[in-house]
Amino acid sequence: xxxxxxxxxxxxxxxxxxxxxxxxxxxxxxxxxxxxxxxxxxxxxxxxxxxxxxxxxxxxxxxxxxxxxxxxxxxxxxxxxxxxxxxxxxxxxxxxxxxxxxxxxxxxxxxxxxxxxxxxxxxxxxxxxxxxxxxxxxxxxxxxxxxxxxxxxxxxxxxxxxxxxxxxxxxxxxxxxxxxxxxxxxxxxxxxxxxxxxxxxxxxxxxxxxxxxxxxxxxxxxxxxxxxxxxxxxxxxxxxxxxxxxxxxxxxxxxxxxxxxxxxxxxxxxxxxxxxxxxxxxxxxxxxxxxxxxxxxxxxxxxxxxxxxxxxxxxxxxxxxxxxxxxxxxxxxxxxxxxxxxxxxxxxxxxxxxxxxxxxxxxxxxxxxxxxxxxxxxxxxxxxxxxxxxxxxxxxxxxxxxxxxxxxxxxxxxxxxxxxxxxxxxxxxxxxxxxxxxxxxxxxxxxxxxxxxxxxxxxxxxxxxxxxxxxxxxxxxxxxxxxxxxxxxxxxxxxxxxxxxxxxxxxxxxxxxxxxxxxxxxxxxxxxxxxxxxxxxxxxxxxxxxxxxxxxxxxxxxxxxxxxxxxxxxxxxxxxxxxxxx
Numbered sequence: 001x002x003x004x005x006x007x008x009x010x011x012x013x014x015x016x017x018x019x020x021x022x023x024x025x026x027x028x029x030x031x032x033x034x035x036x037x038x039x040x041x042x043x044x045x046x047x048x049x050x051x052x053x054x055x056x057x058x059x060x061x062x063x064x065x066x067x068x069x070x071x072x073x074x075x076x077x078x079x080x081x082x083x084x085x086x087x088x089x090x091x092x093x094x095x096x097x098x099x100x101x102x103x104x105x106x107x108x109x110x111x112x113x114x115x116x117x118x119x120x121x122x123x124x125x126x127x128x129x130x131x132x133x134x135x136x137x138x139x140x141x142x143x144x145x146x147x148x149x150x151x152x153x154x155x156x157x158x159x160x161x162x163x164x165x166x167x168x169x170x171x172x173x174x175x176x177x178x179x180x181x182x183x184x185x186x187x188x189x190x191x192x193x194x195x196x197x198x199x200x201x202x203x204x205x206x207x208x209x210x211x212x213x214x215x216x217x218x219x220x221x222x223x224x225x226x227x228x229x230x231x232x233x234x235x236x237x238x239x240x241x242x243x244x245x246x247x248x249x250x251x252x253x254x255x256x257x258x259x260x261x262x263x264x265x266x267x268x269x270x271x272x273x274x275x276x277x278x279x280x281x282x283x284x285x286x287x288x289x290x291x292x293x294x295x296x297x298x299x300x301x302x303x304x305x306x307x308x309x310x311x312x313x314x315x316x317x318x319x320x321x322x323x324x325x326x327x328x329x330x331x332x333x334x335x336x337x338x339x340x341x342x343x344x345x346x347x348x349x350x351x352x353x354x355x356x357x358x359x360x361x362x363x364x365x366x367x368x369x370x371x372x373x374x375x376x377x378x379x380x381x382x383x384x385x386x387x388x389x390x391x392x393x394x395x396x397x398x399x400x401x402x403x404x405x406x407x408x409x410x411x412x413x414x415x416x417x418x419x420x421x422x423x424x425x426x427x428x429x430x431x432x433x434x435x436x437x438x439x440x441x442x443x444x445x446x447x448x449x450x451x452x453x454x455x456x457x458x459x460x461x462x463x464x465x466x467x468x469x470x471x472x473x474x475x476x477x478x479x480x481x482x483x484x485x486x487x488x489x490x491x492x493x494x495x496x497x498x499x500x501x502x503x504x505x506x507x508x509x510x511x512x513x514x515x516x517x518x519x520x521x522x523x524x525x526x527x528x529x530x531x532x533x534x535x536x537x538x539x540x541x542x543x544x545x546x547x548x549x550x551x552x553x554x555x556x557x558x559x560x561x562x563x564x565x566x567x568x569x570x571x572x573x574x575x576x577x578x579x580x581x582x
Contacts, residue, residue, distance in 0.1 A: 006501065006580040008487050008559055011038040014433035016488070017384055019525060019558060024486030025387065026435040027422065028478050029563065037509045037574040040483040040565035043476040044441050044459070044466035047161075047179040048171075049081040050074045051103075051143035058092035058139070063131045065092075067109045067141065079105040080121035082144040082181035089137020094129045100144055100183050104128055116235050117180045123232045144169070144181060149460025151202040152403075152451035155213065158231060161458060163449065163465055164199035168219050174231060179465065184224070184239050201256030203266050204228075207279040214285065216277070218256035218268055221248045225287050240287045244295050247271040255323070257310050263333065267299070267318060269308035274300040274320055274331070300331050300338060312352040314359050314372070321349030321361070328352075328361070330375065344370055344377050351404040353411065360411050360428075362404060365397035367415070369428070381432065386525070388417040403450030405457060412437065412457060414447030425450065425459055439482075441466050477572070481518055483563035487578075489525060490557050499554035504532050504546040505579040512537035514566025515573035517544070521551065522558055529560045537566075537573055551580070 011031045016022025030039040050073035056065045072078040081103045085095055095101070095113065102120035104112040112128035114120035119127035147165030154161050163171040163179060171179040201218030206229075213229040223244040228234055248254040248271045258268035266277040276299040279285045283292040302308055302322060309323035320329040320338070326347045329338035346364030353360050360380065361370040367383030389398035395418065402414020411428040424439030425447050440447065440461045449460025458467050492499030506517050516536045520529035532551075535544035551557070559580070565573050 004492070005582060006490060006492065006499075006557070006559075008561075008578040009036075009576065011485075011575075012036070012433065014429070014435050015384060015387070017382075018386055019486065019489040022488050024488065024525075024558065025484060027482075027484045028436070028438060029483040029485060031433075031435065034509065034574050037576050038485065038563075039572055039574055040477045040515065040563045041438060042468050043478045043482075044438055044468055045476070046441050046464045046466055047163075047173055047177075047458075048146055048464040049076065049078055049143065049178060051078055051081045051083060051141075053140065053142045055138055055140050058095075058131050058134045060092070060131050060133050063112050063128050064106055064110050065113065065131075065141075067111070070108055071103070071105075071111060071141075072108075076178075077105055078103055078111070080117060080178060080180045082183070083141050084144055085139060085141055087135065087137050087139045090135045091139060092135040093132040095131070095135075100181065100185070101129075102181075116183065118233065118235055121180070122174070122234070146171070146463055147199070148462040149449040149465045150199050152449040152458050152460055152465065153202055153204050154451060154453065155204055155228070157213065160228075160231070161451070162202065162204065162215060162228075163460060164202040164217060165460075166199055168199045168217075170199075170202075170215070170217060172228075172234075174234075182226075182228075183235065184241065198253050200254065201258045201268055203258040203260060203268070205260050205266055207264065207285040209284050212285070214287070216258065216266065218246070218258060218270075220252060220254075221246045221250045243287050244277075244297070246275065247273050247297055254307055255309050259311055259313070261313060261318070261333070265333075267311060267333075269311050269320065270297070272302045272304065272306045272308060273298045274302075274308060274311065274318070300329075302327075302329055302338065309349055310352050312354050312359055314354060314357075319352060319359060319372070321352055321363075323348050323350075325349075326363070328372070328377070340375065342372060342375060342377050345379070346370075350401040351413070353404040353406055353413075355406045355411055356409060356430075360404070360413075362401040362413060365399060367399045369411075369413075381428070381434065383415065383417075383426070383434075387422050387436075388415075388419055390419045400446055402446045402448045403460070405450045405452040407452040407455065407457060412450060412452055414450055414459065414461075416446030420444060425457070438466075440464075477515075477565035479564050479566075481516070481562035481564055483565075485561040485563075487559040487561070491555070492557055493555040499551070499557065500582055501551040501554070501580040502548060503579075503581040504549050505577075505581065506535050506544040506575070507577040507579065508537075508542050508544075509574035509576050511540050511542050512566075512573040513539045516564040517573065517575060518562040519578060520560040520562070522560070523554060523556055525558065 030041045054067040056067045102114045147167035151164040161173040170182040203216045217224045222242045226239045276296045278294045307323040310321040317330045326344045327341040331338045351362040359372045369380040400416040405412045416423045423444040427437040445461045447459040518534040520531045533546040
C-alpha cells in the first residue's frame with residue numbers, strides 16, 4: 001500500500017480543543033481577510049515613549065541639557081515624554097525633584113524641559129523652563145512609570161484615545177502617534193504612586209453639554225473629574241480631585257468598571273454597590289454645582305460580602321458581575337434591589353461584553369467562557385488546556401483574564417496563560433472559531449485594557465499600550481517568524497507501513513514580493529520542532545518545493561508553519577496549502 005500525501009489547509013477551522021481533534025495553534029496570523037488562505041497578521045506598535053534613564057548636565061545660557069547617552073530607547077522622537085529628575089547634589093535652578101516634566105527635543109542626546117504637555121508639544125510647544133545655573137552633583141533623568149494600562153476609551157468627537165494606568169495616571173493620544181501624560185500635580189508623587197492611587201475605572205461623558213467633555217477617573221475611593229473638551233488648552237481647567245467619595249476603602253484595589261447607559265446615566269461598580277451619576281433635568285452638568293447632578297453612591301446594593309466587579313447592559317437591564325460569588329445580578333435601574341440572580345458554574349465574574357444581544361462572560365481561572373441572552377447562563381467553550389497550562393500539573397489558576405471588547409461580531413479578550421508565548425489578545429468568532437489574534441509588541445503578556453472599533457483595536461498591558469495605527473506602526477507585519485500555525489497531530493502509519501515523505505510543497509495563492517514560510521515537524525506533542533525548509537518569496541514563484549526531505553518511518557507527525565511578511569501594500573504572502581508528498 002502506497003504512502004498517502006498529507007495536505008494541510010482548511011485554515012478557517014481555527015484552534016481545536018486539542019491537536020488530536022484539529023489544529024493545535026493559530027497565533028499572530030490572519031485567517032479572515034482572504035478566506036481559504038492564511039496570512040501573517042499586522043504587527044502592533046507601542047503608543048508610549050521608551051526613555052532611557054540617563055545622567056545629564058545643564059547649560060544655563062541655552063537651557064539645553066545634554067544626556068550621557070541616547071534618550072529614546074527605540075530611536076523615536078521623545079518630545080513630550082514625561083520624566084522626573086533626581087540628583088546627588090542640587091538640581092539646576094528652575095528644576096525640582098518629585099516633579100513631572102515634559103521634554104522638548106533638541107537633538108538625539110539633548111533636550112530642554114517644559115512644565116506641561118502644552119509647553120512641550122502642544123499649543124505652546126517650545127516654551128522651555130529658564131535654567132539659571134547648572135546645579136551641582138550628578139543629575140539623573142528617569143521616565144515617569146507608565147504602570148499597567150487598565151482602561152482605554154476613545155472620544156469620537158476628536159478621536160483622542162484616553163488611557164488609565166494601574167498607578168492612577170491618565171495618558172492621552174492627541175495625534176494618533178504617541179501617548180502623553182495628563183498631569184495631575186495635586187495628587188502625584190512622580191517617583192512613587194498617586195496619593196489615592198489605583199486606576200480602576202474611567203468614563204467620558206458630555207451629558208447635555210455641547211461645549212464640555214468630562215473625563216471621570218475612579219481611583220480607590222475617590223472620583224476625580226476634568227473637562228477635556230478644549231484640546232488646545234487641555235491642562236488649563238485643572239482637575240476636580242476627590243470630587244466624590246466612593247464606598248471602597250482608601251487603599252483597597254477594587255474594580256470600578258463604569259459605563260454610560262442608554263438612559264444617559266453613568267453607572268459604576270464600587271465595593272458591594274453600584275453607584276450612579278445623573279444630570280438633573282433642565283440643568284447642565286457642572287462638577288462644582290451640586291444642583292446640576294444627582295450622585296448616588298449606593299444606587300444598587302448587592303449581598304453583604306459581595307464585591308461588584310463588572311457591569312454590562314442587556315436590553316433595559318444592567319448586569320452586575322460579582323467578584324466574590326458566581327452570581328450575576330440583573331437590575332432594571334429603577335427598583336430598590338436586583339432581580340433573580342443568574343448563576344455561573346464558576347466563581348468570580350471578571351468581565352462581560354454584549355455582542356449582538358449575547359453577553360459573553362469571562363469567569364473563574366480555568367479559561368471557561370459563558371454567555372447569557374436572558375435570565376440563564378450557558379457554557380460557550382473552554383480555552384484549550386494544552387495552550388494555557390503546560391506544567392504537567394493541575395493548577396487552580398492556569399489563566400488570568402484581561403480586558404474584553406468586540407470587533408465585527410467577534411469577541412476579543414485578553415488572557416495570561418502559564419504557557420510562554422500565548423498571553424495576549426484571543427479572538428472568538430461567532431461560529432466558534434478561536435485564534436490567538438495578537439501579542440503585545442513587548443512580548444507575550446496579558447492585555448488588560450482593550451478597546452476596539454471596526455477592524456482595529458488598542459491593547460493595554462504592563463508598561464504600555466499597542467495599536468495597529470499606521471502612524472505608529474508604519475506598515476509592518478510580523479517579521480520574525482512570529483506568525484505560527486500548528487497542524488493537527490496526524491497518524492500516518494498503517495498496520496503494514498509507516499509514513500514516508502520525500503517532498504515538501506508550499507503553495508501560495510499568488511506570487512509574493514516579500515515574506516517567508518518556514519516548515520518544521522515533530523513526531524509527538526512534547527518534542528522540539530525540526531526545520532524541514534524555509535521558502536522566501538521572489539515575486540515569481542507560486543509553488544515552492546523541497547526535494548529529498550527524507551522523512552521515513554513516521555507514525556505520527558505534527559507540522560509547524562511559521563510566517564514572515566513584508567510591508568502592507570506589497571503583494572503579501574497568502575498561504576493556501578502545505579503538502580507533504582511520498
